Amino acid sequence: MMSLRLTRGILxxxxxxxxxxxxxxxxxxxxxxxETLSQSKSKSLLxxxxxxxxxxxxxxxxxxxxxxxxLDCIQSGLCNHDSxxxxxxxxxxxxxxxxxxxxxxxxxxxxxxxxADKHPATCFGYGSDFPNLDPEERFIVSTRVRCGRSLKDFxxxxxxxxxxxxxxxxxxxKVLKTLCNDxxxxxxxxxxxxxxxxQKLIDEHLLFKEGDRFLQDANxxxxxxxxxxxxxxxxxxxLVWVNEEDHIRVISMEKGGDLGRVYERMIIGVESxxxxxxxxxxxxxxxxxxxxxxxxxxxxxSVHIKLPNLGADRxxxxxxANKYNLQVRGTAGEHSEAKGGVYDISNKRRxxxxxxxxxxxxxxxxxxxxDAECQAGSQK
Ligand code: ADP
Ligand code: DAR
Numbered sequence: 001m002m003s004l005r006l007t008r009g010i011l012x013x014x015x016x017x018x019x020x021x022x023x024x025x026x027x028x029x030x031x032x033x034x035e036t037l038s039q040s041k042s043k044s045l046l047x048x049x050x051x052x053x054x055x056x057x058x059x060x061x062x063x064x065x066x067x068x069x070x071l072d073c074i075q076s077g078l079c080n081h082d083s084x085x086x087x088x089x090x091x092x093x094x095x096x097x098x099x100x101x102x103x104x105x106x107x108x109x110x111x112x113x114x115x116a117d118k119h120p121a122t123c124f125g126y127g128s129d130f131p132n133l134d135p136e137e138r139f140i141v142s143t144r145v146r147c148g149r150s151l152k153d154f155x156x157x158x159x160x161x162x163x164x165x166x167x168x169x170x171x172x173x174k175v176l177k178t179l180c181n182d183x184x185x186x187x188x189x190x191x192x193x194x195x196x197x198x199q200k201l202i203d204e205h206l207l208f209k210e211g212d213r214f215l216q217d218a219n220x221x222x223x224x225x226x227x228x229x230x231x232x233x234x235x236x237x238x239l240v241w242v243n244e245e246d247h248i249r250v251i252s253m254e255k256g257g258d259l260g261r262v263y264e265r266m267i268i269g270v271e272s273x274x275x276x277x278x279x280x281x282x283x284x285x286x287x288x289x290x291x292x293x294x295x296x297x298x299x300x301x302s303v304h305i306k307l308p309n310l311g312a313d314r315x316x317x318x319x320x321a322n323k324y325n326l327q328v329r330g331t332a333g334e335h336s337e338a339k340g341g342v343y344d345i346s347n348k349r350r351x352x353x354x355x356x357x358x359x360x361x362x363x364x365x366x367x368x369x370x371d372a373e374c375q376a377g378s379q380k
Pocket of ligand 2: 082085214291334
């Protein structure tokens with residue numbers, strides 16, 4: 001059995017797709033990675049659900065159109081034992097080809113979406129359904145709502161060629177240029193961006209981070225920065241990420257707690273794109289994304305929030321947030337720490353609910369956390 005270092009070395013150097021490896025080498029890497037993961041203290045959903053029986057059942061399968069292997073799906077989770085999920089879909093077919101592993105992970109992450117369940121039809125509701133979460137501006141620094149979209153007939157990051165990245169960027173930016181009124185803006189390709197401007201946009205929480213090891217080890221950063229970039233409107237309240245983790249991320253954000261206005265801006269943005277672009281959509285899983293944690297509505301509605309009492313202990317805050325199906329991230333987003341007591345708290349579930357229900361679950365949860373913070377403050 002190969003050592004973890006050798007496995008990681010091979011995996012880390014896996015700048016090529018695994019299909020260009022001999023089948024026996026793929027099996028050897030999978031077996032070695034599985035043994036090492038099984039013996040680790042990882043808390044990833046990959047470790048929890050990848051059993052010997054499932055591994056034996058799917059380790060030789062490949063997806064029909066792109067020849068994606070199980071290694072293409074799980075090499076990030078094999079390399080990074082601190083993954084939360086640990087698996088990605090290299091192409092849309094992976095969700096059915098490797099359903100024995102994806103389905104239990106999907107059911108676990110989205111808290112009960114079973115194999116027989118079907119994602120509901122799109123129903124956004126309206127921004128006016130959601131009152132300001134913090135009208136007195138005591139707790140919420142800013143509010144953000146994002147969704148992801150994949151273009152139909154294209155695979156996901158690991159299977160995209162350099163030409164695909166350029167083609168996707170061209171198709172998407174052509175539509176972005178037609179946006180008007182509050183959504184009108186400009187596209188900034190990463191390949192033409194000065195490092196200082198890039199870092200400033202990242203620090204302002206507008207642009208995606210670079211060098212995410214989970215994405216790199218999933219072969220999601222090949223040909224970087226070709227085809228990657230960000231669209232920003234005049235007021236810097238509407239953004240579109242191109243070819244980061246997903247082909248498209250539609251983002252609305254602003255200072256304060258006016259979730260309704262932020263959500264309405266995102267709805268208008270994504271529906272404007274839908275007039276001109278065909279998205280990858282599955283009748284059971286809803287809108288398809290690279291990561292199974294984003295399937296369905298693909299919506300993450302978050303607040304940057306200061307909870308001086310509840311936030312003093314992140315573990316306790318996470319335990320309370322979990323009761324409302326909320327997820328706690330650090331100030332810089334996923335896999336980051338809170339700075340200045342500012343937490344990123346958002347809905348966890350995205351699949352099996354309508355868009356309206358997902359945002360309602362977040363609105364109710366954040367409201368409950370603010371009430372608990374006030375009660376904790378009054379008992380001091
Ligand atoms: P996502 O998958 O939604 O893009 P990340 O965790 O990668 O989430 O966060 C992306 C960026 O968005 C990070 O810089 C993060 O700080 C920022 N962000 C998330 N929520 C908010 C918010 N409510 N206000 C301001 N910035 C936010
Ligand atoms: N970092 C990976 C993915 C977790 C879900 N977040 C995404 N898709 N950005 C992990 O398994 O931790």
